[in-house]
Amino acid sequence: SQTIHQxxxxxxxxxxxxxxxxxxxxxxxxxxxYWYRQAAGRGLQLLFYSVGIGxxxxxxxxxxxxxxxxxxxxxxxxxxxxxSDSGFYLCAWSTGTGGRPQHFGDGTRLSIL
Amino acid sequence: xxxxxxxxxxxxxxxGRISILNCDYTNSMFDYFLWYKKYPAEGPTFLISISSxxxxxxxxxxxxxxxxxxxxxxxxxxxxxxxxxxxxxCAASAGANSKLTFGKGITLSVxx
Numbered sequence: 001s002q003t004i005h006q007x008x009x010x011x012x013x014x015x016x017x018x019x020x021x022x023x024x025x026x027x028x029x030x031x032x033x034y035w036y037r038q039a040a041g042r043g044l045q046l047l048f049y050s051v052g053i054g055x056x057x058x059x060x061x062x063x064x065x066x067x068x069x070x071x072x073x074x075x076x077x078x079x080x081x082x083x084s085d086s087g088f089y090l091c092a093w094s095t096g097t098g099g100r101p102q103h104f105g106d107g108t109r110l111s112i113l
Numbered sequence: 114x115x116x117x118x119x120x121x122x123x124x125x126x127x128x129g130r131i132s133i134l135n136c137d138y139t140n141s142m143f144d145y146f147l148w149y150k151k152y153p154a155e156g157p158t159f160l161i162s163i164s165s166x167x168x169x170x171x172x173x174x175x176x177x178x179x180x181x182x183x184x185x186x187x188x189x190x191x192x193x194x195x196x197x198x199x200x201x202x203c204a205a206s207a208g209a210n211s212k213l214t215f216g217k218g219i220t221l222s223v224x225x
Binding site for chain 1: 117155212
């Protein structure tokens with residue numbers, strides 16, 4: 001069966017510090033991978049998605065970037081965190097296209113001080 | 114522009130009764146709809162989906178209804194159980210693109 005792992009579960013970072021969140025998927029090949037953010041009192045906002053190694057699409061302009069160095073690895077990064085980057089970050093995967101369900105990791109709670 | 118709307122932020126229901134969660138959308142290109150359930154500090158869990166070629170899909174206690182002309186879908190949970198208390202997100206996608214657009218979610222509380 002497929003599993004998705006995200007770490008760390010919680011993170012407290014000072015403003016201006018760098019960020020690296022990692023997500024890995026097991027049990028499937030060539031998944032579509034996604035990064036979402038849920039800000040307080042809001043829904044899930046798609047930040048990045050990837051259909052293959054090195055292929056990244058950005059949905060919203062922001063202070064973050066994403067990379068996919070391996071088939072089942074997706075990394076969310078920032079060089080300098082802003083207060084507005086606080087939120088709950090979720091990684092997800094899906095197979096193929098056509099709206100097949102996305103399956104989510106347990107998320108990272110990021111607090112910027 | 115919010116393309117998927119869950120206008121009620123919360124719903125409280127008695128155990129054993131029916132819970133009806135509503136969702137509206139504006140993008141007529143959406144052809145696949147999903148419901149997710151989320152507990153605090155966890156990722157959303159996929160519950161049930163429906164394609165635009167159908168108007169109803171059922172899975173155990175969960176049924177999703179789609180009214181394309183009204184651009185409206187609803188999730189029915191019957192009977193409701195205390196363990197159903199969570200945030201429920203409606204989501205939609207268009208065509209072969211698997212990107213999902215989510216609503217803001219609705220918090221369901223099922224009272225024992």
